[in-house]
Amino acid sequence: MKIAIAQLNYIIGDFEGNTDKMLEAVDIAKKQGADIVTFSELATCGYPPRDFLEFNDFINRADKSIEKLKKASKDIAIVVGSPTKNPIIEGKDLYNSVFFLYDGEEKLRQHKTLLPTYDIFDEYRYFEPSSEWGVVEFKGKKIALNVCEDLWNLGNENPLYTINPMDEVIKLNPDFVINVSASPFDYKQAKTRLKVLKANVDRYNIPFFYINHVGAQTELIFDGGSVVMSPNGKVYEEMSYFKEEIKIFDLEDVNRQGQNIEQAKDKIALIHDALVLGVKDYFGKLGFKKAVIGLSGGLDSALTTVLAVEALGNENVFVIMMPSQFSSKHSISDSIDLADNLDIDYEIIKIEDIYEEFTSKLKPLFKDLPFNVAEENIQARTRGTLLMGYSNKFGNILLNTTNKSEMAVGYGTLYGDLAGGLSVIADIYKTEAYEVARYINRDDIVIPCHIINKPPSAELRPNQFDSDSLPDYDILDKILFEYIEKRKGPKEIIAMGYDKKLVQRVLRLVNINEFKRYQTAPVLRVSKKAFGMGRRMPIVAKYLS
């Protein structure tokens, strides 16, 4: 028996486009002799559809896509995920379902049991869990179907659910399992995924076909990496990351583990590739082509520009340099070097006159009060307004260049350098930004070395450096990681050996700056805990603040 995995990139709510893409894959799989072709979780509507699921109209359109696929299931079986209505009045109105379609008929509809409701997941917001499990008989084989999380209560230390749906369905003696998933990327996820799949195979001793979604959906990046596991608990094949792929697998060969193909898992390379796809799909799926970025001469804007060029092409990235009276000379020369290396267009706009105009208008109110953060922010907001002016005039989306360290401690100006439609690098700490920059420069110098080597500065007052107001990034990032990713409290972090006052100050900065993060662009997620939909904090609170 031959099983085709179609690892495809869908657009949320684009029912026609998604269905057409699947129908093409059905044709390809059929021509190559596949008996079954499989797609990912909620492939009809795209994942995550979020509150669009609350619209009847949306579910009806998903139903129509299933009807089309059902008609196409001649001489080939189609496995596909889609939201379906729960006919029972009690409970949630929907199920997260996977279909087995064959010969123009629905042969099995299996609902998802384990509904991830943590971090970026909200599935119990919409779906009722399944309490029934079945297999489909097809060409002499019994096949169990399930959806993503249904495999994930095994292989981890803190199981989130009190049941394992595979323990139920295994009683029906399936020959193999097809799992349709939409499991978003973080730089540790591919390893975890293999560990979880291995835990399942070790327990149930049958082959698993795991089909993941690929492509970015606003802040989430789905990396693909669909997996076929042989019943000996080893990987038969791990498909490509970050790109669409259709591959056909022979069940007999999978059963005897005739091969072992895995992908490289270097953290920094993965982050780099994920961010490029994140930018590319944000623009492509919204129907935009061009980006504008403010280049400061610092690392973050340089890195963002390189990633944008890789995603969109150098002809589609425009940069503006906006020096003030506080800017260093190298802020411009370094930026020009970068633009030249990338062969992108740029413009220089001096902001001093606008800044003076602002402060003179505010003089009757500010009187002789000393220069402070108010004047610093006016510079940042002047730059934001110039960039957004360009964006509005020419249709280039402004990319935000803030990193995760700054975003965490609120080292940035709302409506100023925090402006932009998408935050490209706000899920990587400053120390990781350096690593990605070095990765980019691995063969040729793309980012000028001076940009990487000079001390970070916001240049909003004379001789300002980040180190004036923040601890060294080496230490700051470690404390932030313990607090944000690991959710450790002050006592635990201090017990690790960090200075008590420093820890308290850093945690306080994170908490009192929640209001800023509330108003910033979506952040491309590459870690286990990114700012945005996966981290939900009250703005008004008195905890560690």
Place this chain on the structure above:
Amino acid sequence: MKIAIAQLNYIIGDFEGNTDKMLEAVDIAKKQGADIVTFSELATCGYPPRDFLEFNDFINRADKSIEKLKKASKDIAIVVGSPTKNPIIEGKDLYNSVFFLYDGEEKLRQHKTLLPTYDIFDEYRYFEPSSEWGVVEFKGKKIALNVCEDLWNLGNENPLYTINPMDEVIKLNPDFVINVSASPFDYKQAKTRLKVLKANVDRYNIPFFYINHVGAQTELIFDGGSVVMSPNGKVYEEMSYFKEEIKIFDLEDVNRQGQNIEQAKDKIALIHDALVLGVKDYFGKLGFKKAVIGLSGGLDSALTTVLAVEALGNENVFVIMMPSQFSSKHSISDSIDLADNLDIDYEIIKIEDIYEEFTSKLKPLFKDLPFNVAEENIQARTRGTLLMGYSNKFGNILLNTTNKSEMAVGYGTLYGDLAGGLSVIADIYKTEAYEVARYINRDDIVIPCHIINKPPSAELRPNQFDSDSLPDYDILDKILFEYIEKRKGPKEIIAMGYDKKLVQRVLRLVNINEFKRYQTAPVLRVSKKAFGMGRRMPIVAKYLS
């Protein structure tokens, strides 16, 4: 037996402050001869604590608050909600629990069964549902305890759960029920609450004591309105809305429904009072006193200013008028009239020079391209920068003045008129904003009549009116209500008699402007479906767009 309801206003994460407040209430109740004093859901940590719940340190501190309350439970029983750890490794790590403390001991710990996970609620993100139900015996009575949603699967057409925990606990023959809640306000909620409580009493025929939280938590406004229901299915007392209150009830008198006290439920008055509390608590709980607002001469900024003055006092509200070359004369004269009526300070700053400076700097890029939204937005962002400059210099929080109609269709400038720390009126449609304005003027003219009567205009180009680019608000608001609050699709709305092209245009505008709403301030929630945490939409999508 005498039961005291302490309807109090907590601060999230302020364990000491919240506990001290409860201990004071314990003393008051004890002095007045109460046998039991009851507090609301998660009163130790405040509701909703959101992802703070994922910190062990946070739960440990809640445990300490329970220890303090336990010690205070001499000669009086204390009923209080708090998060607790789930000792079982499988399942979520926490329970949402209610305690019965007496004589220094924990007499009952009942976990919440029904975990609201819809709209603004995320409880299954954190909590394991209960599967055990008990009663506590106290002074010859059996008392059932439960938490908020545990009563809410009755009395509505679309039950979200497949079980009713009251059906279980009623088997133990409780004499009455204490329900600790944190149920946020919307202008229909008080009616629904009484309906749900009545459905419970009608089914179980015993008295219910329902204790609600009061006070605003960022965007959510808890209205109090705690309820005592007599076993005949009628209200014994509905406590005040929007303020703290401690009241003592005699069980015998409740049993014979010795009184019937209910609160007035006028939609517009409720919205008005809710918004005032929302502003007051946002500032008070963050430790801020003063607001700054940009006055345009239009209805929305006028209304926001009045609400801010009611919440903070006229000495704490400062307004800035920022006319451009496109502003009408009345934009200033009307604003001055309003400031005079309210006796608040103001300043006038003309923005034309700054605008000219911006456009001259952009001239090398814009060349001779015609005036369009880019230049309009520069004006709005100039105003935003001036207001934020004042905010940064003097510590006044900028209040955003956008209404729900504008927010829905994206009629506003990111980082311009969409700037601000809190959106005061962005959950009321323009037509409702007029109603609130008329309510404010019910006795005296506070908002000058000309502000209410003139046609709405953004005044960003010559002779611009909202009606140039938007349908009449009377029609627009109705279509928006069907789409946003009722979640009807295009077919259903068109079938109601609205013009097909108009409906498609409006729905498209709502969907393509998701990116703007992602970056705007928290919105005080007064309807069943507000923008913000209760409405979660992908930015990148192709549905009705």
